[in-house]
Amino acid sequence: MAIEKVPFIALNRFENSFKENFLRDVSELIDNTQFVGGPQVATLEKQLAEKSGAQFAVGCANGTDAIQIALRAVGVERDQVVLVPDMTFWATFEAVVNVGAYPVTVDVNRQSCHWDINTFKDAVDQFNPKAAILVHLYGWASPDTEEIRAYAKENNVLLIEDCAQCFGTNYDGQSIIATALIATTSFYPAKVLGASGDAGAVFTNDEEIAETARVLCNHGRTDHYSHGLVGWNSRIGSYESLFLNHSLKYIDARLESRLAAIQYYQDHLTGLPLKISRSSDRVNENGYCAVAMIEPALRAGLINSLQLANIGFGTIYPGAMSCQSGAAPFLKGKIDHGNADYISKAVLNLPCFAYITEPELAYVVKTVNSHFA
Numbered sequence: 001m002a003i004e005k006v007p008f009i010a011l012n013r014f015e016n017s018f019k020e021n022f023l024r025d026v027s028e029l030i031d032n033t034q035f036v037g038g039p040q041v042a043t044l045e046k047q048l049a050e051k052s053g054a055q056f057a058v059g060c061a062n063g064t065d066a067i068q069i070a071l072r073a074v075g076v077e078r079d080q081v082v083l084v085p086d087m088t089f090w091a092t093f094e095a096v097v098n099v100g101a102y103p104v105t106v107d108v109n110r111q112s113c114h115w116d117i118n119t120f121k122d123a124v125d126q127f128n129p130k131a132a133i134l135v136h137l138y139g140w141a142s143p144d145t146e147e148i149r150a151y152a153k154e155n156n157v158l159l160i161e162d163c164a165q166c167f168g169t170n171y172d173g174q175s176i177i178a179t180a181l182i183a184t185t186s187f188y189p190a191k192v193l194g195a196s197g198d199a200g201a202v203f204t205n206d207e208e209i210a211e212t213a214r215v216l217c218n219h220g221r222t223d224h225y226s227h228g229l230v231g232w233n234s235r236i237g238s239y240e241s242l243f244l245n246h247s248l249k250y251i252d253a254r255l256e257s258r259l260a261a262i263q264y265y266q267d268h269l270t271g272l273p274l275k276i277s278r279s280s281d282r283v284n285e286n287g288y289c290a291v292a293m294i295e296p297a298l299r300a301g302l303i304n305s306l307q308l309a310n311i312g313f314g315t316i317y318p319g320a321m322s323c324q325s326g327a328a329p330f331l332k333g334k335i336d337h338g339n340a341d342y343i344s345k346a347v348l349n350l351p352c353f354a355y356i357t358e359p360e361l362a363y364v365v366k367t368v369n370s371h372f373a
């Protein structure tokens with residue numbers, strides 16, 4: 001059948017028997033009344049640590065909470081300054097505000113779309129922050145991760161890495177999560193490892209930080225009715241843990257399929273005023289999204305053609321953080337070279353999800369090529 005429509009993301013393309021196996025185990029979970037905590041959560045945390053290479057993984061309610069837990073676990077306090085990229089998802093900014101600290105937005109590099117070491121150094125020297133959140137977007141990672149980690153350490157800046165989009169991404173041949181002081185992720189359904197609702201996790205190799213994170217996301221509990229900290233309820237659910245445990249069996253195949261889709265676009269969309277961008281040589285990306293860059297003046301026309309062809313698309317993200325109307329009351333400062341703003345107008349994300357088919361990819365490619373013909 002001829003393809004006439006391609007969604008931006010399809011969340012219902014599961015492996016054979018995935019759904020049946022999951023539902024069978026849900027039934028058992030209900031029979032055993034394992035609603036909060038229990039073996040599914042323990043198995044998930046063990047699997048997450050193994051898969052990411054970090055020593056400790058602590059499940060929590062979502063990726064935004066994971067950042068808040070990480071900020072608190074490393075000791076960020078009220079009124080302190082935290083650097084965040086000007087190009088990220090709003091949750092990174094929000095998390096800083098929600099722990100009572102002040103964000104300073106720092107521009108990204110126009111080519112890599114991530115922080116580079118020079119701008120990071122300028123920001124540290126200018127704002128003397130307590131912490132910084134290095135966000136690895138698009139399933140890529142900052143090419144300067146090593147240099148940024150080193151500069152942060154030398155200057156006593158606590159570096160948190162927001163890996164919401166990069167579960168499975170490697171940097172210099174190693175899991176980006178495993179080598180961070182503290183990393184966070186989101187299992188929002190659209191992520192490469194997605195739950196069927198909200199969930200997240202914090203990763204670290206530091207036992208004390210891991211323990212604080214665990215206490216914070218469980219009402220500051222040191223025992224069932226003893227509370228050593230004021231935390232909140234950010235526990236991961238058993239049902240979501242079960243779903244993620246099943247999903248982890250297939251994570252390698254899912255990433256491979258996503259990466260093949262991006263490679264297909266790269267091979268078939270050539271010689272156009274649109275370029276499929278990839279991460280730097282130091283990074284093995286996870287295929288989270290297909291990122292095309294196009295002259296801003298040409299983007300609306302292409303979007304129109306995609307819409308006419310019933311092809312879903314994204315613009316991740318359509319505005320810099322410092323320009324959000326909610327930012328003004330909290331923004332302590334910014335470094336703005338106009339790059340985040342440029343990227344927000346130039347980026348166009350093509351359909352990319354696990355098990356997208358070749359006819360679907362061919363339909364997208366044909367539509368884009370015909371638009372420019």
Ligand SMILES: Cc1ncc(COP(=O)(O)O)c(C=O)c1O
Nearest residue numbers: 062063064089091164186187188
């Ligand atoms: C970069 C980034 N940070 C944080 C989050 C927040 O995760 P969640 O939606 O699970 O709270 C997301 C997810 O959308 C994200 O993409």
